[in-house]
Amino acid sequence: MIHKSAFVIIAMMMMTASVFAQSPVGVWKTIDDETQEAKSHVEIYEVDGKFHAKVVKLLKDASTSICENCSGAKKNQPIEGMEILTGLTKYKDYWSYGKILDPANGKTYKCSAWLEGNDKLKLRGYIGISALGRNQVWHRIE
Numbered sequence: 001m002i003h004k005s006a007f008v009i010i011a012m013m014m015m016t017a018s019v020f021a022q023s024p025v026g027v028w029k030t031i032d033d034e035t036q037e038a039k040s041h042v043e044i045y046e047v048d049g050k051f052h053a054k055v056v057k058l059l060k061d062a063s064t065s066i067c068e069n070c071s072g073a074k075k076n077q078p079i080e081g082m083e084i085l086t087g088l089t090k091y092k093d094y095w096s097y098g099k100i101l102d103p104a105n106g107k108t109y110k111c112s113a114w115l116e117g118n119d120k121l122k123l124r125g126y127i128g129i130s131a132l133g134r135n136q137v138w139h140r141i142e
Helices: 004-021
Strands: 026-031 038-047 050-058 083-091 094-102 107-115 120-126 133-141
Touching (some): 038 083, 050 094, 094 120
Antiparallel strands (some): 026 038, 026 133, 038 050, 050 083, 083 094, 094 107, 107 120, 120 133
16 A cells, blocks of 8 residues: 555656656757757756756758858857747647747747647747748657
8 A cells, every 4th residue: 555655755756757748848859840850969958947958069051151141149150059049938738939040041030939749849930920830840859
């Protein structure tokens, strides 16, 4: 027979695992929505309840390593190490209210994201309304 404290510990571990499985935190392989080529590894992390992401590795199919088309402090800076996603906030069963930078064109878009299973993250970058945007799929790296 399981002791009450052991049952509580097991239940807490299961809830923690479930919450982690529902989180975008981790390292993801980005897939270009136009070419379907893997471009980079991006690490998503949480700061004060909001999710951010930075490029931790560029892959061989990355079109450039410098953000030539970016503006401001990111102009002509290395893409590796650059924060490209900011402010993504939990909303219902997905995340929204974020901003995502496309280093290829230097433009920043509004962003929403949702998990499909534990290993596939869909992101939607858009201007104005979500219908005027495009999706990209990222795959979790173990």
